[in-house]
Amino acid sequence: MQKGYIFIALILLGFASANFYEIDKEFTLSTFDSRAVSSWNLVGFQNSVTNVCGGVSVVGGPNVVATGSMTKTFNTDFDLTSINILFDLYLFDQWLSGWEGGRDQQSYFKVLVNGKQVHQLGSDYTRQLHKDASNICGQTTPDRQTHVSIQVPVTGRNFTVSLQANIAGNNPSLASWGIRGFYILTSYGANNAKTVVSELSNDSQFDVSNWTSSFKNAVSSCPNKILGGYKNAGSGAWATRKLTNLPPHSFLTISINAFFVDSIDTNDSIVFYVDGKIVHEETRQYFLSSQNICGAGWADNVNNKFVFQVPHFTSTAEFKVYVNTDQGSDDESFGFRDFSVSVDSPCPIIYEEANQQGRAFSFCGDIPNLKLVGWTKPIKGIYVPEGYAIKVYVDSQFKGKRFKVSKSNFNLTGQEYKLINRAFNIDVNETKLRRNE
Structure with a gap:
């Protein structure tokens, strides 16, 4: 012999498992081919199904898929209450959404669970955030690498996830998408997560000394105190928070309460980074709220609690908020409060x-x-x-x-x-x- x-695999001693259990982990190897996608139902994919972009493999990519979808049903041997879906998303080449060139491009990426849409993201090729990005593969034009992290209520022991894109023109040589690093997590067993930061929650002790920002004024009211806000955090504004001495972990869970002030449009977003990489993006439309709470005369979308996760291992991290709007801070602005970070090591x-x-x-x-x-x-x-x-x-x-x-x-x-x-x-x-x- x-x-x-x-x-060999882990032994569970007693019932002290970590809070997050990995239901699925795919497309994390540096290189993989179409065999890695064999359990998924692909629609609209051409040629090789996978691509090598930036030295690593992705599912999809240039000349592979524009308008298309990938769908899979997952099964567990225990009852679920919710799932967390995480993956890296690539938007390649001239991906347009919103009003561009005199017409509505209507290019969006969507996530559906059990047939219900739970996430949507568009990316304007002409917007600064995309123009400043680097070329990864495909045409010699900027590409965007972002991260999707969503929590979805799910009951029972099985569920179906579908990743879909609708790209104007439907030409994968001009605009395409791809994914890698796909995880599905769920809470299971004892909660061993450790909170390492919890701040900006008390108006009487609203300490922003740990934050560095380009905001004109750090604090405003809407009506509770927020970091940023009206006339303070408009297009291109940012705020950062450094974390040190983190205990051993393989995931960061970040929670933040977001305030979209005034005329936020469908092509506007707030972008969150960890260590220089996008970990989450959110869009809100001003007309989704029926009340003017602060700022100018438009209705506002306030008290949006976002919770997102990202694979992470090092003992330090830098968190950044970036305001990706296209009008002045007296027309579109952003603020936040109730910031917390926990670490988990399942x-x-x-x-x-x-x-x-x-x-x-x-x-x-x-x-x-x-x-x-x-x-x-x-x-x-x-x-x-x-x-x-x-x-x-x-x-x-x-x-x-x-x-x-x-x-x-x-x-x-x-x-x-x-x-x-x-x-x-x-x-x-x-x-x-x-x-x-």
Whole structure:
């Protein structure tokens, strides 16, 4: 029998599982082909189904899909109350939405759950946010990479997700879309999430000292205090908040109460970033509200609580809010309050460097060979969620002697360093072992 340590799935000790359970995790490898999409029903896809863009594979992309959809039904063995859907969305080339060139382009990306629309996003090619983006693939024109994160009430043990796009002209060589890093999470077991920030919720102690912004004045009222607001946070305005000393985690959950003031149109959005990457976008229309609460004479859309998640591993993070409107701050403005961030770690995490530094990778199932996910360097640290353990077998096919890892270690050395790496089929010879390389 072939020797060599083989890693197997987690053991649950008691009932101390992390708050978020991964129902699905797809399209996270650096490269994949059409076989990765075999369980989905694709409509409107052409040619190779997948594409390589910016050095990584995406489902869809230039010359693959414009107007089209991908749909899949998911099943669980326990009852659901809600799900969280997360994925990276790419809007390639001349993706127009809203009123452009004298006509309504009507190009939108939508998410449906059980046939009901739960999210919609458009992107104007001529708007500054898109024009400032870099070219990823396709034409030599800017592309936008964004992130979708939505929470949807779901009951029962199965549900269907459909990702759909309607692109004016329906020519994938001119405008297309793609996705990667697709997750579906749900709450399951004990809540081990840790709140690391909770602020801007008390009008008498509305402390904005941790925020840096381009707002003309930091605080206004609508009628409660908000950061930004009328004549303060208009087109191109931004605010940032840095987070440090975060505990081990594989997801950030961000909650914020958003205020859309005055004549916000369908092609206006508020964009949220973490570490320079878009993690969420929201649009609101002024006419959806029937009351003028603050600002000028238009109706306002206030008290919008957004909760979104993003895969994240490092001990620091920078959160940013960007106002993506196209008129002055006395016509369209934005503000927010009730900001909170929590961290969650539903699965073990391995680190490329000691003390949670360098590249990180989270896993919830069997991984006999890390090369399958593009990882070749030795592991210097490992995080094991409370209540879990990892079984490692000496022989292939999960047989022979085994040992158990039930505690985190962010600075692996000696025999444990050697065994953990060999468990993931990473050979560390004696020279490397002595040097801890």
